[in-house]
Amino acid sequence: MLTLSPKTLSSSSFTLHKSQNPRRKSPNSGRFRSSKWRPSPISVKSEVHIERDLEFETGDTFFRHESARGRDLGVLSATLYKRSIGSLRVLDAMCGCGIRSLRYLVEADADFVIANDANDENRRIITENLRKVERGEGDERKWVVTHMLANKAMIERYMIGDFFDLIDIDSFGSDSAFLRDAFNALRLGGLLYLTSTDGYSSGGHRPYNSLAAYGAFIKPMPFGNEVGLRMLIGGAVREAALLGYHVTPLFSYYSYHGPVFRVLLRVHRGKLHEDRNYGFVTFCHLCGHSNTVRWDELGLMGCACSDTKASSSLVVSGPMWLGPLHDASYVNEMMELAKEWGWIGEGIGMDLEKLLSIMIEESDPRLPPGYTKMDEVASRAKMNSPSLKKMMNALVKEGYAVSRSHIISNALKTDCPMSHFIRIAKDEMQRVD
Secondary structure, eight states, X not given: OOOOOSOOSOOOEEEEESOOSOOOOOTTSTTOOOTXXXXXXXXXXOEEEEETTEEEEOTTSOOOXXXXXXXXXXXXXXXXXXXXXXXXXXXXTTOTTSHHHHHHHHTSOOSEEEEEOSOGGGHHHHHHHHTTSOOOOGGGOOEEEEOSOHHHHHHHHHHTTOOEEEEEOOOOTTOOTTHHHHHHHEEEEEEEEEEEOOHHHHTTSOHHHHHHHHSOBOOOOTTHHHHHHHHHHHHHHHHHHHTTXXXXXXXXXXXXXXXXXXXXXXXEESOOSSOTTEEEEEEETTTOOEEEEOGGGGGGOOOTTXXXXXXXXXXXXXXXXXXXXXXXXXXXXXXXXHHHTTSSBTTBSHHHHHXXXXXXXXXXXXXXXXXXXXXXXXXXXXXXXXOHHHHHHHHHHTTOOEEEOSSOTTXXXXXXXXXXXXXXXXXXXXXXX
């Protein structure tokens, strides 16, 4: 087996062109396949990329170097699992060119990986990339490549009682049809790494789509990208309960390119009798305050800024996950492992360090769903946008919980009502003047 260290000076993905022939984007790029399309032999360009010291080709598969951070988080989590349990079997259900599978093998020291992609025309690229790791024979095999729809790949393993410690589903759109099959193929206590790229639904522009996919009716809210993560977790919570399981979010990650919503869940036996973290989120367009609503409070919704219970300015989205987006102790372990590998520290990989640090801040259970953008505060208060750092200090002095948001840089998560937030912001601006 090839021995490579996960340590590197950069998480960047570099591209080396073997040919300068122009490549035509094909309809079967990535995970989709058209039976009518065939590649033109004069328009193929082979590319070599480097990510965390690993060299791989992408061919005509769908690949985003911007997704390297999400792959970093997956590898860190897989390694923590391997160190805790002693073994690691991974199903990469939509593997593309196979870079995630390769990283799980080399960096997380996975015992076995199935690299599955529905498009069998990607087989050469996937196989060539994974050959950097000795395949092995029989029961000693380290990896295999399969070409099935993701659901079929998971159903097949479940039917023969072949369960996995980590299932990574890097899917497009809001297709949640794979959730039940993923839970069935996952070992209890295992990890499920889910993806959504449906920014329209999380933004409240396709409420019936989100209702069909995740069981959540989503309306437009100023923190729609966080709603996207909570909607995805909520869909998994609902599906797990149907099977008699419950899930715990270990981390949630939003990336603007795509956009991409990724959540890592740990699956436990037994459904919860009452899940207080599964309910509704409200937002008042009049005063800007957001709140959470439980199922038994649905008929009592209102906003403090209104004299009536039925506030016309109030919008409601849900049900969705209401609890913390991350597990603080788990993300701390990820941080320590990243330091051990040299991925952060001494000016190296500061983006990853900042991301994990903010995730730890966001893990405070006192923080409600949503975030407050400084521009919105300035607009409501008719003043200049306050300093993020000064506002954090002022809110802490007032006794409120507060953190930065990994989703948007100029925003804060806090349990402070908007009316108090504006008052504190005005006080801070007066001190500056």
